[in-house]
Amino acid sequence: MHVPIERLAIDIKEGLCESKVVAKQYGHVEIYWGGNLAEQIEFLAKGVADVILSKENVMQALMAESTHNYRPIIGYQNYTAFFISNKEKPKLNKAYFLDKRIGLLDYPTSRSGHILPKQAFKQLDIDLDALDIVYASTHTSLRDKLAKGEVDIISSYWRKDDQVRFSNNYIVPIGGEIVGSRWFLKMNDENIDLACELQSVISALARSQSSSYFKSLQQYWQCEKSPYHFLGEQV
Template sequence: MKYNLNLSNNTTIVTVLFLSIWACWFLAEQLNGGQALDFPPVMQKHVQCKTRSVSNTQVFSVHVPIKSLAVSLAPQLCEDPILAKQYGVVEVWWSGNLAEQIDFIAKGLADLTLSKDNVMKALMAESTYSYMPVIGYPTYTAFFISNREKPKFEKAYFLDKRIGLLDYPTSRSGHIIPKKAFKSLDIDVDTLNIQYVSSHQILRDKLAAGKLDIIASYWNESDERYFSKNYITPIGENISGSKWYLKMLNDNTELACSLQNVLQRVAKDGGSSYFNTVDQFWQCDSFPYNFLGES
């Protein structure tokens, strides 16, 4: 009888489990109208658009550090007539993770990328995949910026402050340099009240709204409309700006010149005076177009 009782209990458990699973499936079918459930990806990290060459399946791949830049850049690339003669699809990927950026460059996955010259040199990307600069941003100074007092470069000063940094670790002014500054003051970053945001503009918005006490960023002359130049403290000088690099496996000079115009336009549309002046690396006024070199 003991054996039969155990067998009966096991049969009951199996039956209950089966009925529970069937009931869940039936409920899902009814709620979903009999259609298969479609779960979206957890994180979409690229934007895609098509050029006017609808029959062309060639993909122009781009890598940038932040989503907002990807969203503004993609449609302008797809509308470019020179790029449309060579490619049918544009994909702009974004990630502030240095390891992912290195993956795109070291494997030659990106046709166009925004990167630092020291990263490109370390990966020998220019010699391996013929990456060449298209435009570059000027050198700049990184600051701690406040809206109520001049930030003090002292350990105790930062301990009770709400500090704003960028959430992508390849940014020098918004991430790397301020963290080096904290380390030089023997401050454990984990003990600080740091808010990470996705752009320099969001840092400024939060500072102006009183949601942050200090931010780390570069300084624009236009910033004086909202903040005082007396309330900034330099933490790094003569920082080389990023550059846009195009993979030039072919002597594709027309595309380089066309991209030079597109990228300069996108930079100016960003609303920051820092991007109003860029270094151009291509002579595009008259044919034949040619590379001017780097200063």
């Protein structure tokens, strides 16, 4: 399995290792993590990972679905990226950002926390070396830094519970709708048991997250319990 960040690798490992279906089919679990797009491309191009969290456009570009039979199991909803401030509405001009402490994510494959804000700075003709950028490992960490005043502005998506600490009057969109990531399973056979088990494990992990975004999932498999009921041996 390959995922973009260490925290996610740690969180999902427990559910996978406790799964009887995974134990029966694999015996053990290996999880690799890294936000480097080149690493993700290598995993996909060679079909190294049985399960991978990726974007549909990356899958299409590498033809991984047709080459290695990767099929979507479960996916996150589409979203919009925003610059978020705690004290004022951000302004999309060069002068505004030059004296701000800016919070971004430290993994380069995040569109809302890394790619889109840096694209915005480039469009505004801002040299990244001229900016005071503070990196964080998660979107939650970014929000904590903003709430504590450690940064003046962050780049992220807007969550329903953000209204508790921040104001939606102090956000500015920096990109159109972003297609959410999806979990893909390499399926050479119609391995329904594994597909449904992965969908169940990932759904349970999502429900345990504090962010409402991760709880809004699109499931691609109709998984139901068997309609057959087996009786024990009768004496």
